[in-house]
Amino acid sequence: MLALPWFALAEPNTDAARMHHEMAAQVLPANGYQSKVALGGSVVALTRTGVIDRKKLETLYAEGGGDPRDLAQLLGQPSFRPILLSATNARLYVNLLWPLGLANRMAGNKASPLNGPDLPNYASTGGWTLGRQRNGAAYFNALPIVPLSSEQEALVIRVAQHTFRPCCNNSSFFQDCNHGSALLGLLALGASQGLGEDDLYREALAFNAFWFPEHYTHIALYFKVVDGIDWRKVDARTALSANFSSASGMQANVSRPLQRRGLVPAQSGSQCSA
Secondary structure, three states: OOOOOHHHHOOOOOHHHHHHHHHHHHHOOOOOEEOOOOOEOHHHHHHHOOOOOHHHHHHHHHHHOOOHHHHHHHHHOOEOOOOEEOOOOHHHHHHHHHHHHHHEOOHHHHHOOOOOOOHHHOOOOOOOOOOOOOOHHHHOOOEOOOOOOHHHHHHHHHHHHOOOOOOOOOOOOOOOOHHHHHHHHHHHHHHHOOOOHHHHHHHHHHHHHHHOHHHHHHHHHHHHHOOOOOHHHOOHHHHHOHHHHOHHHHHHHHHHHHHHOOOOOOOOOOOOOO
């Protein structure tokens, strides 16, 4: 289960806690985020080819809670209903999209920084133990799960190269962790379903926010307090850039300014574990 952020445990009538609760309500809508992206047949294909070992994922899901009927349906049947992402299912979608980003074949992956002698040693490859193979490196760029035109693939790579997350200093194109792979999988699905660049950035920001709720609440707080911009008006490209969403950018450009204002405690950074 995801740990509660510190402000969820604080007295809501303190100024800092009140502001955090207000920002969290904007970043993490209580009713979830209605994505434009559907899984389609991707998860079924991953399961049939062994990239996802159904029994392993069902065991993990049971340990984390949730309705097993939801998972059984996603693993066994194509899903053309756009994802409704929530705090409850965010962890599940990391584990469904992670193997997709890892295994989906794209010509551009030949130039991925992942594609080298250290391939088995990354959190995204060696850490993927929910397939039939012992090391997820066996699946890297291996299967044509999501068909993309050359223009769509170029769009995916372009957005991925400019999309960061607070647990790492690498872009999603350098998918060295589970969240990087998951976001790359999401972008591929979105592009294949006709989403343009602006929509892909908005999708990426919404998913990152549910995967890193405390950090994106802090980013929203930064834009509100320092720049006077409400979260709904923040440009998704800007929020996802290395200046704000990378580990170092987050620390230098978000955490420190908020710490100086007494709005956040000192932090040690994010973890990639979902």
